[in-house]
Amino acid sequence: MKLVVFLVATILVASQCHGASFRSFPLRLPTGYGDGASYGDVRCASWRLAVEAKNIFGFETIPEQCVEATANYIEGGQYQSDSKTVNQQVFFFARDREIHENDVVLFNIDGTVLSNVPYYSQHGYGSEKFNSTRYDEEFVNKGNAPALPETLKNYNKLLDLGLKVIFLTGRRTDKKAVTEANLKKAGYHTWEKLILKDPSNNQNSVEYKSTERAKLVQQGYRIIANVGDQWSGLSGHNVGIRTFKLPNPMYYIE
Numbered sequence: 482m483k484l485v486v487f488l489v490a491t492i493l494v495a496s497q498c499h500g501a502s503f504r505s506f507p508l509r510l511p512t513g514y515g516d517g518a519s520y521g522d523v524r525c526a527s528w529r530l531a532v533e534a535k536n537i538f539g540f541e542t543i544p545e546q547c548v549e550a551t552a553n554y555i556e557g558g559q560y561q562s563d564s565k566t567v568n569q570q571v572f573f574f575a576r577d578r579e580i581h582e583n584d585v586v587l588f589n590i591d592g593t594v595l596s597n598v599p600y601y602s603q604h605g606y607g608s609e610k611f612n613s614t615r616y617d618e619e620f621v622n623k624g625n626a627p628a629l630p631e632t633l634k635n636y637n638k639l640l641d642l643g644l645k646v647i648f649l650t651g652r653r654t655d656k657k658a659v660t661e662a663n664l665k666k667a668g669y670h671t672w673e674k675l676i677l678k679d680p681s682n683n684q685n686s687v688e689y690k691s692t693e694r695a696k697l698v699q700q701g702y703r704i705i706a707n708v709g710d711q712w713s714g715l716s717g718h719n720v721g722i723r724t725f726k727l728p729n730p731m732y733y734i735e
């Protein structure tokens with residue numbers, strides 16, 4: 482009985498309320514993320530946005546209560562959609578420019594051109610502390626990483642525009658052969674340069690990548706776009722004409 486009174490009252494109010502749609506008026510949802518979303522999902526989406534915007538940084542592990550939300554984000558399609566959106570912007574930017582002989586697009590590797598989701602899905606989506614020995618053993622050395630599909634599509638389109646591609650990675654030089662083989666296996670069939678880090682180099686990622694980019698500029702390359710999933714690869718000096726941040730809510734590299 483109460484329900485009937487409520488419904489009638491709701492319909493009356495809604496029908497008198499010009500401009501407010503019946504659908505949105507009585508059914509306003511508290512989360513903004515649809516029926517299934519919990520308060521936790523909403524908080525974790527905020528956390529993820531803050532990470533992408535670099536308002537949250539320097540974390541070693543993701544919040545324990547966001548493991549499931551992160552897994553859903555990565556595996557559920559939103560991650561690929563976000564990746565597609567960024568890659569499309571890279572392409573639009575490059576397409577609208579006049580391309581010169583030494584114009585390059587710079588790509589990071591792990592989390593940018595090769596997916597390390599197969600590893601992170603086995604290690605709590607970033608909730609486990611990073612172990613580089615284990616990462617190399619179980620992931621890098623296997624040489625089996627699949628391409629991130631939206632980046633691979635974009636890579637082929639950029640090559641078609643006449644751009645050169647340079648890979649600049651934090652992987653060490655002893656991983657050169659396995660990295661080359663993995664890139665080819667994943668579909669990245671050509672590149673201008675593959676730059677890996679010397680094991681004796683103690684610079685952090687910002688310093689190391691800035692130094693390598695400065696060398697490229699000195700060699701006469703013009704960095705049109707710099708694409709990476711970590712802010713450290715897009716910061717410092719000689720960052721390129723434009724930087725593009727791919728999504729990665731699972732880890733942060735200084």
Ligand SMILES: *[C@@H]1O[C@H](CO)[C@@H](O)[C@H](O)[C@H]1NC(C)=O
Pocket residue numbers: 612613614615618
């Ligand atoms: C890191 O991984 C290696 C190889 O699996 C393991 O032997 C080592 O104990 C791990 N280190 C830590 C601190 O968990």
